[in-house]
Amino acid sequence: MVKEFKEFRFEPAAFLPYRDLEVLERVRNIRREDMEKHWNPEFKIKIVPEVNSVMVADAFTRIKMSDDLDQRVVLVFPNPWAESYSNLATLINQFRVNCRNVWTFCEDEFADQDGNVAPLTYKGGLGYAFLHSFYSRIDPDLRMPENQCNYFTTENYAYYSDLIDEAGNGGADVIYNGCGWAGHSCFIDPSPEYETETASLEEFKKIGSRLLTLHPLSICENSFMGTLGASGDVFNVPPKAVTIGPRDLQHARLRFDFHCFTFPGGYFSWQRLISRLGIWGPVTPLVPYSLNQELRCNVYITEDMARPIESTLTGF
Numbered sequence: 001m002v003k004e005f006k007e008f009r010f011e012p013a014a015f016l017p018y019r020d021l022e023v024l025e026r027v028r029n030i031r032r033e034d035m036e037k038h039w040n041p042e043f044k045i046k047i048v049p050e051v052n053s054v055m056v057a058d059a060f061t062r063i064k065m066s067d068d069l070d071q072r073v074v075l076v077f078p079n080p081w082a083e084s085y086s087n088l089a090t091l092i093n094q095f096r097v098n099c100r101n102v103w104t105f106c107e108d109e110f111a112d113q114d115g116n117v118a119p120l121t122y123k124g125g126l127g128y129a130f131l132h133s134f135y136s137r138i139d140p141d142l143r144m145p146e147n148q149c150n151y152f153t154t155e156n157y158a159y160y161s162d163l164i165d166e167a168g169n170g171g172a173d174v175i176y177n178g179c180g181w182a183g184h185s186c187f188i189d190p191s192p193e194y195e196t197e198t199a200s201l202e203e204f205k206k207i208g209s210r211l212l213t214l215h216p217l218s219i220c221e222n223s224f225m226g227t228l229g230a231s232g233d234v235f236n237v238p239p240k241a242v243t244i245g246p247r248d249l250q251h252a253r254l255r256f257d258f259h260c261f262t263f264p265g266g267y268f269s270w271q272r273l274i275s276r277l278g279i280w281g282p283v284t285p286l287v288p289y290s291l292n293q294e295l296r297c298n299v300y301i302t303e304d305m306a307r308p309i310e311s312t313l314t315g316f
Helices: 021-028 052-068 082-094 126-133 157-167 192-197 216-222 246-251 272-280 288-294
Strands: 043-048 073-077 102-106 108-111 174-178 210-213 240-243 255-259 297-302
Touching: 021 272, 043 288, 052 073, 052 082, 052 174, 052 255, 073 157, 082 126, 102 126, 102 157, 108 126, 157 210, 157 246, 174 246, 246 288, 255 288, 272 288, 288 297
Parallel strands: 043 297, 073 102, 073 174, 174 255, 255 297
Antiparallel strands: 108 240, 210 240
């Protein structure tokens, strides 16, 4: 399908996974007053001023309850989110919450061109960020045992989903997540590996943790990440990643999804359109985040992300 303006017609770039222009135009024009509506009543959408406090409050409540009730809780976290994780650790220390029943899993990690997963010594790594911002900041007498704080390695990525299922009696209690520029959830990119090995949506949902080649848009997105310099240095972003899979999204009992990425000033964002497509577009492996629409989710959209998508030029 060709995009048509009065004086110009074009198709989206060929490398873009999703290309239905009628759908893109529909989600591009969703109004703020309609953004808390969804066909799935368990996919609950809320527009909020910011999302960091939402994640910290929910995670702290679950960790505190695991101590009070002496019950295991299994949480899957995104990275890097240094401010939120350090605030979470501060609350744990301040209220003397024992984390003996807490199991955490990092949801993804970078890998090199040969499939070697980034070690914990790599400061641009996601496991490094989580352990440095969260685990190491919890007082030693309150920390969970080290084997309960899980991160990806070259040795474990093929059965990482099994580790989550085993710890969580069939799946995680919560996955904290968002939507990437290529439409990914975690690092579940619409990559060639997925597209060639998956014949249907139902088969796609069964894919567990694995190694994959990052989509070019994911490379661009991560070049803005603070741990990698926040300078568009695409040459400094590893080409591959390991990630939990659609299977883990299906198995989790609840998902907390955050749509919040803007540049300083609040208006400019790479996420504003792809989040709309993932939330209100079709459920498809071409936009892996969209699988969450069928599941039980608490979805938080910041006011900046809810702004209309329109030209910023004036006088035309």
